[in-house]
Amino acid sequence: MDPEARKVVELGYGGSERLTMNMGPQHPSAHGVFRAILTLEGETVVGVDAVIGYLHRCHEKLGESLTYTQYPSIASKTDYVAAMTSELAYVRAAELVGKVEVPRRAQYLRVIVAELQRIASHCLWLGTWCLDMGGALGGGATVFLYCIREREWVLDLFEALVGARLLYGFHQVGGTRYDIPAGWAQKCRETVGLIERRLDEYEDMLERNAFFLARTQGVGGISRELAQTVGISGPLIRGSGVSYDIRRLEPYSSYEDFDFKVPVETAGDCYARYRVRMVEFRESINIVRQALDGLPEGPVSSRPGVKSVGQVRIAKGEGYARVEGPRGEVGCYLVSDGGAKPYRMKWRGASFSNLSVLPHILIGCKVADVVAIMGSVDPVFGEVDR
Amino acid sequence: MASLPPLAAEALHGFVVAFIVLNVIIGMVTYVTLLERKFAARMQSRIGPYRVGPHGLLQPIADALKLMMKEDVVPRAADRSVYNLAPIVFLVPCMLIFATLPFAPGLGIADLNIGLLFFLAVSAMEIVGLFMGGWGSNNKYALLSAMRAVNQIISYDLPFIFVALVPVVLAGSLKLSDIAAAQAGLWYAGWFPLGTLAFLFYVVATLAAENRVPFDILEAESELVAGFRVEYSGMKFALIQLGEYAHMIGTSYLGALLFLGAWAGPWADTSPWWGALWFLLKAMFVFLLVTWIRWSFVRIRADQILAISWKLLLPASLLLLMATALVVALRGAGNG
Amino acid sequence: MARRLGESFWGDLLDLVRAVTRAMKVTLVNLIRRPVTVHYPDKVRTYPDRYRGLLALTYDRETGEENCIGCRLCEYICPPQVIKVEMLKAEKRNFAKTFTLELYACEFCELCVQVCPTDAIIMMKSFDMSTADRRELLLDKDRLHEIGLRFEPSWATGNLLRDMQTPPKAPRAEGDHAKAGEPEKVAGAGKAQGAKPGGAGE
Numbered sequence: 038m039d040p041e042a043r044k045v046v047e048l049g050y051g052g053s054e055r056l057t058m059n060m061g062p063q064h065p066s067a068h069g070v071f072r073a074i075l076t077l078e079g080e081t082v083v084g085v086d087a088v089i090g091y092l093h094r095c096h097e098k099l100g101e102s103l104t105y106t107q108y109p110s111i112a113s114k115t116d117y118v119a120a121m122t123s124e125l126a127y128v129r130a131a132e133l134v135g136k137v138e139v140p141r142r143a144q145y146l147r148v149i150v151a152e153l154q155r156i157a158s159h160c161l162w163l164g165t166w167c168l169d170m171g172g173a174l175g176g177g178a179t180v181f182l183y184c185i186r187e188r189e190w191v192l193d194l195f196e197a198l199v200g201a202r203l204l205y206g207f208h209q210v211g212g213t214r215y216d217i218p219a220g221w222a223q224k225c226r227e228t229v230g231l232i233e234r235r236l237d238e239y240e241d242m243l244e245r246n247a248f249f250l251a252r253t254q255g256v257g258g259i260s261r262e263l264a265q266t267v268g269i270s271g272p273l274i275r276g277s278g279v280s281y282d283i284r285r286l287e288p289y290s291s292y293e294d295f296d297f298k299v300p301v302e303t304a305g306d307c308y309a310r311y312r313v314r315m316v317e318f319r320e321s322i323n324i325v326r327q328a329l330d331g332l333p334e335g336p337v338s339s340r341p342g343v344k345s346v347g348q349v350r351i352a353k354g355e356g357y358a359r360v361e362g363p364r365g366e367v368g369c370y371l372v373s374d375g376g377a378k379p380y381r382m383k384w385r386g387a388s389f390s391n392l393s394v395l396p397h398i399l400i401g402c403k404v405a406d407v408v409a410i411m412g413s414v415d416p417v418f419g420e421v422d423r
Numbered sequence: 424m425a426s427l428p429p430l431a432a433e434a435l436h437g438f439v440v441a442f443i444v445l446n447v448i449i450g451m452v453t454y455v456t457l458l459e460r461k462f463a464a465r466m467q468s469r470i471g472p473y474r475v476g477p478h479g480l481l482q483p484i485a486d487a488l489k490l491m492m493k494e495d496v497v498p499r500a501a502d503r504s505v506y507n508l509a510p511i512v513f514l515v516p517c518m519l520i521f522a523t524l525p526f527a528p529g530l531g532i533a534d535l536n537i538g539l540l541f542f543l544a545v546s547a548m549e550i551v552g553l554f555m556g557g558w559g560s561n562n563k564y565a566l567l568s569a570m571r572a573v574n575q576i577i578s579y580d581l582p583f584i585f586v587a588l589v590p591v592v593l594a595g596s597l598k599l600s601d602i603a604a605a606q607a608g609l610w611y612a613g614w615f616p617l618g619t620l621a622f623l624f625y626v627v628a629t630l631a632a633e634n635r636v637p638f639d640i641l642e643a644e645s646e647l648v649a650g651f652r653v654e655y656s657g658m659k660f661a662l663i664q665l666g667e668y669a670h671m672i673g674t675s676y677l678g679a680l681l682f683l684g685a686w687a688g689p690w691a692d693t694s695p696w697w698g699a700l701w702f703l704l705k706a707m708f709v710f711l712l713v714t715w716i717r718w719s720f721v722r723i724r725a726d727q728i729l730a731i732s733w734k735l736l737l738p739a740s741l742l743l744l745m746a747t748a749l750v751v752a753l754r755g756a757g758n759g
Numbered sequence: 760m761a762r763r764l765g766e767s768f769w770g771d772l773l774d775l776v777r778a779v780t781r782a783m784k785v786t787l788v789n790l791i792r793r794p795v796t797v798h799y800p801d802k803v804r805t806y807p808d809r810y811r812g813l814l815a816l817t818y819d820r821e822t823g824e825e826n827c828i829g830c831r832l833c834e835y836i837c838p839p840q841v842i843k844v845e846m847l848k849a850e851k852r853n854f855a856k857t858f859t860l861e862l863y864a865c866e867f868c869e870l871c872v873q874v875c876p877t878d879a880i881i882m883m884k885s886f887d888m889s890t891a892d893r894r895e896l897l898l899d900k901d902r903l904h905e906i907g908l909r910f911e912p913s914w915a916t917g918n919l920l921r922d923m924q925t926p927p928k929a930p931r932a933e934g935d936h937a938k939a940g941e942p943e944k945v946a947g948a949g950k951a952q953g954a955k956p957g958g959a960g961e
Contacts, residue, residue, distance in 0.1 A: 200869065
């Protein structure tokens, strides 16, 4: 049925009593600290008031008081689920403004790490989305634990590379801090091979499952025009028919060397976004393999050794660098006055802009759809509140 | 015993048997929770309870002790009498259903000749307790969930009854021990295609009657945090859990009786205890089947659940019942 | 690619039955697989060489003296500013008079390890220091040295981390290359398309 007509019919039906329900900041499916004050008529949502800011930790002020060497470790904490891409946005901004060269080996390592991070982040997305839809005591928990089990393999890789599992501090201005240890490339290939096989299992469980399709098809549709006006990015916009991927549009960090597909779906509903992310899984695995095959030799930083821990003086100027994170466009706008710390740093959080689409798609859907939609939007509140 | 008047003796006998059965059921309920947790854990690549007692065998006891020691928090604005009575009104029907179940030939509390009718009628009364809990809690989440639950259980009780009537038609009696005895040759679940379909529909209807995923909009932890149980803590919560799992076991037993031949099995005729063992194992099989389904699927939306019930399951179970009746009538007409 | 629901009743029903059996088969297969749980603390999983665990101060292997010269570089680089050092000047070299590290606020970012010129502060391959009182996590110099002796150290020290960022210019002696955790040199062509499949040297 036409979504507009459906809204009219359901809002007009006997709905005399409106119930205000709070999906509060502490909620098993709020994906973080997010408060949505829903106005319900029966089971239909007729109004949504989103309250954010529960996780505000003054990242932008911290960026002004920490040097370019100290801040990348903190930058991971914005999008803590995909820490590598968050750090990458910051160091790219600093390198852009300061015109710092990055050696090719570092660029390839950054690509490998970013794509592995995309795989890990999408594992978490799939797990938590099914957990929200299926219940913590039910099939959702099963898919969640399978996805976490796969994510653990990727985190083991990161642990062998960096020493940390969630928040890395892997990037530095001029390249990366660490190089890959002996045997890591082989382990990486085995891990992505294992994940590729397990992906087939997930698709088996979900792909043609009528329960899953009934929950996700036709739910939370974002039309192509809405997608282009409202400022979303990442799998949300690619699920609505717009082919917008920063890795293709403005290739950074040697992405132009790799051959990968950018998945685009036209339906715009939760199922389309699910398909986009599932294809992105496989494409990321593809990119990781290509990068490992072609990894050049050389230094991993243009400011190696003692320079890596010294002060970085970025020339006066300003610039905006963006990366394609698992949730969308993560960007960092840096204004430098020539010193060792930025004068002003602004984060463009992917989830913050993605949340702006919520008032458009939540109205008219049922309460149960709210969780399905929130899951497919996949916000991480570290990015939203910074 | 001979000195007591016959009525009193019968009453005393009934009381003792009921007491024993109730305690056995409560013991079984606690260990069934452990079974479910370990089974689910293994399906999720992890180990369930492991530390409390060897391989977690003392976990249910630890849970029971914990619930008994918890503070009984009553919301200030709750409707006191309704709130306090709800767990009891929920629990009693769930325990009463065991009254007519024959655990083995001769082992049962009261083998009424309207046994199945009693079972179905009494088990539907838990809805009252459920709604009392949702209403008395004075909590929007609880109320929403209770309303959804009443909707769902009523919608699925109808197919449940129709499907439960299929073995009745086949056996020709509402008495549960008769239905069990009539399956001596072929279990009704093995009577292809109508019997197997009836068994499958029974499993689906059980899932819905028990608020298990994929029909668990009642709890829907991710939306409604524990449903109508959200404001209960301590012993009242324990009573609700007890009632839920007792009902679960009861419907598993009923499924095993109606479709899987109850106590039929090797050496069943030598002693009623062997029969009771087979019955238990079959009931656990039905329970694990339901659990397996529960841990494999995401849940579906409330309106979709009702659509499935009214548009799919009800007509299908009606057709099944009519087809079974037709077959029986033709067979009877052919014989007699 | 899955079809849209609602197109055909019998098709949907058949799909449902197939999907249900497939999903249940996946869970059944996982029922038989070995669980991935590690029975911590009875069994501890092996931590990788570069694990960032607890922080510790070290002694010199030959002379047995403290490595720390109290230069305060770690204090300046620490993002949450949890290290506080006071220098003690002596004849041949300086020492640290006091060295406090607030472990409860530490980010475990390894920047202090990376900056240390004498490899004095390092991280261990363990994190087992849970306590009921946060004040026990305010580590002073003695406790930091004690941690350094108690647990197994990670591979990373300041000099190794700084050297990792540039490959060695001249070929070194045999023993040096045999160090565990040497950065791996993957021989391959520059562009991905022209690379040999599988990459040589792995």
